[in-house]
Amino acid sequence: MATISRGTSREGRVRRGLGERAMGRIFLTPSFAFMAVIALFPVFYAVVVSLYRVRGFNSEFVGLGNYAQALTDPDFYNAVLNTLVFTVASVTLEFVIGMGFALIMHQAFVGRGLTRAVILVPWVIPTAVAAQVWRYMFDHNPGFANAVLGAEINWLRDPAWSMVAIIGADVWKTAPFVALLLLAGLQTIPGDYYEAAEVDGAGPIQRFWSITLPLLRPAIVVALLFRTVDALRMFDFAYVFSGYSNSLATLSVYAQRFLIAEPRLGYANALSTLTFVVVMLVGLAFISRMGRHMVGDAAGEGER
């Protein structure tokens, strides 16, 4: 394909205007220059600062000292644990509930348009706003969550229950988003497959396991990628629910605490660099599994 189009463009080349190659480079430059200055450079800067101990205007080179400190800091392990618990629990629940919603919406014939619109409501409400709303729903005054559940739980003070609360709030906000991604995947599966399976005597559960799940795999991987990475870098729910307190502090909250609230810049940059590395490694693990499809498709290389 590439060779053909190159051939035609050479033949039909009109000697005015910009050539395609030059235009390609010029078009790419603003995006990538901007990202390099505002995103890539800061990462290098953070790595450099993370090698120093910064006190006011004095900084002293300590090598990997800040990283060693993180490894002996119980609060750091606490933040890692909070992040992992939050990520595993929220992504699992979001996936299961999102799948349920997607199947419901896929089956439905009346009210489908309405549901597809309304399902965007949790997605569009800013996370910090949703967090405040849920925080007050869980608060013992007026005690809405406890009234609904018939329970007497101190959601905001008890560390374990407050973790349950932010997981619940995050699942509320993002399960519909997962449902949307999975629904789009479901709509690409030809109905014939199900009819054929039904004729062959496959029950609904068997059809789900043998047809829906395997064919939905690309959509599932994309949904899991975005959700997992988002959960790993989560800040809003934890901060709005409990500030910098250790009960909910995730990696982002813990790093932010020493970046802004109690500046210890060397250590804070080591923490944010560690967060960056964790998020990127998990993301890369996902992308290396599916990237070729997704990227190849975007590049229009599917034609090959």
Added chain:
Amino acid sequence: MTSRTERNEIARVVGRARRPRRKVPPALANALKIAGLAVVLLWCLFPFLWMAMTSLRTGADALTDPNILRGPFNLDNYRQVVDLGFHFALRNSLVVAALTTLICIPVASLAGYALARLPLAGKFLILSVTLVATLFPPVALVNPLYQMYLRIDEWTGISLLNSYAGMVIPYVALTLPLAVFILTTFFAGIPKEIEESAKVDGATPFQAFWRVVVPLAAPGVGAAAILTFVYATNEFLLAFSFAPRDLNVQTVPVFIGTFQRVGYENPIGQVMAASVLVSIPLIAFALILQRRIVAGLTSGAVKG
């Protein structure tokens, strides 16, 4: 032609393979489907209903009684949040999100077109890097950009802390990768022939892009613009780090997300009033642009 006995044999075998079917009666199946949709709708809307009802309740009863139908009801909370300057936060969020979108989308469109269409070396690598860049954790930017802003202030006297630009710059950097990715997918989906014929008719490559492809890509551009806009209205961590208190620039997530630290009384009513004021335009926005949003969110997810 099969004989009668053969046909009976086939029917017997097929009948054995097929499970005894307990068909759900259609009326019941429909009722179940509608009930399922009702669950999805309730899930998405009840926190919003709770928020709206709570925002209208005032007085001691409202603060301590979980029954959301218990008044007295009035608009006092709304008056109070406007007195606190919430309308400035709404304006600030709108300006920041609009500026982010207006800068991000043209820049990303150029890159998306180059990646989808123009001859470039290392396209696959560039797209992979773009995809990885969408995962960037914002916490890694907090300190480097903060320091960068301080230096810029020292050298030029322009303060980016507590300014719109201080938020818009990182938002553009963080939204560019996803916008480039979505737009590449959309540009790749436009038939090449249309462009080729424009070139045959004597258009330069740039004219072919600007006059022919850009109008055809409008739906993709719209989808990318909406997602960028929503990202910018949602962002909390960087806005909270770079513009935490100044009402002239403070965005809605910061205003609402840090609210409980301002008042000494339980400010539940005001927080919910503010939440309603920001949610209504965003929800209207999501409902009106539903199709574009879904197209943007699911581009890539369903391919592969």
